[in-house]
Amino acid sequence: METTHRVFVGDSRDLAAVDDDTVELVVTSPPYPMIEMWDDLFTELDPAIGDALESGAGRRAFEAMHAQLDRVWDEVERVLVDGGIACINVGDATRSVDGSFRVFSNHARVLEAFESRGFDPLPDVLWRKPTNSAAKFMGSGTLPPNAYVTLEHEYVLLFRNGGDSRSFEPGADRRYEAAYFWEERNSWFSDVWTDVQGELQHLERPDDTDIEPSDQDTDLRDRSAAYPFEIPYRLITMYSAYGDTVLDPFWGTGTTTLAAMCAGRHSIGQELESGFREVFDERVERVPSLSRSVGRARLERHREFVEQRRADGKDLSYDAVHYDTSVVTKMERELLLREVVETDTVTDGYRAVHEPLFE
Ligand SMILES: C[S@@+](CC[C@H](N)C(=O)[O-])C[C@H]1O[C@@H](n2cnc3c(N)ncnc32)[C@H](O)[C@@H]1O
Secondary structure, eight states, rough: EEEEEEEEETTTTTTSSSSOOOEEEEEOOOTTTTTTGGGGHHHHHHHHHHHHHTTOOOHHHHHHHHHHOOOOOOOOHHHHHHEEEEEEEEOOOEEEEEEEEEEEEEEHHEEEEEEHHTEEEEEEEEEOOOOOEEEEEEESSTOOOOOOOOOOOEEHHHHHHHSOOOOOTTOOOHHHTTOHEEOOOOOOOTTTOOOSSSSSGSSSHHHHHHHHOHHHHHHHHHEEETOOTTHHHHHHHHOOOOOEEEESOTTTOHHHHHHHHTTEEEEEEEEEEHHHHHHHHHHHHHHHHHHHHHHHHHHHHHHHHHHHHHHHTTOOOEEOSSSSSSSSSSGGOOOOEEEEEEEEEETTTTEEEEOOOOO
């Protein structure tokens, strides 16, 4: 099996290279309005934003920034199939503008934007960012009432395009083979994720060892505001089937494409800054070993789960077809993980060759 991964440098307020109704899933993280690191970028998109910030008109700047994102959401609506899912990772912003501290609720504004475009909001996920900060308040001293809690979570907002869910032909292999394990479902479909820096995350590092990320890696992540690999990997596994195409209109360092490759889906990314392409060329070299490690880690975790469940005297009713293991539900029987065995650069992006992952 082969997948294609197209990457375009350009402004996603116009996704000209993507045809109507050709994408089954959107997984993305926009620049967050009112977070200072994105002020210049938003001001380039609309100079009135810089003027609003300078004159201390926080609410006007916030709205003008979201007006730029809205144009990308229009494009998302155009290219996403009926019943396709959009997963938007976004955090709120705290900021003092004109001497007054407040929160700017990006998640509420993005929710409104999607609802007004005819998307159905689905229950969302809140994930907790790791923090080293000992000071869990903002403000000064330890006297009430003028300190503020620190924002340590982000949202994955989930929307379905239109009222009807996608349908598949009965028994479709590309859906049944893309099943996730029962215990993965129980953890991934909970509304608070506290473990996104653990689990598969440590595999997304050079040499697949347990080393800490290098300063260079950390610096890159800081400058690009890359999200952890585990976020798009989970979302792609939860909300798409093999053969589907995943779009990220705020591609950054290409974490979504990396996850799509490992999950055996096609992908499309578009990014304003051309420099990130080079960064991705390095990341893509690690995809064969990363995809194998991710698949093996999932199988290993499943086996540990099976062992524990047996030890607890609980039932495991079915045998997996492709792996020497039991599973809890009939729907998991056909589950077939894939690994990337080769990647190439092609016009407009990359090609990945996949084989079934066996032990
Ligand atoms: C939060 S970062 C995304 C990081 C990405 N998820 C990753 O893992 O590397 C947002 C990205 O959107 C890009 N961007 C902002 N506005 C854009 C636009 N109008 N069109 C395309 N890309 C844009 C920024 O350059 C930045 O790389």
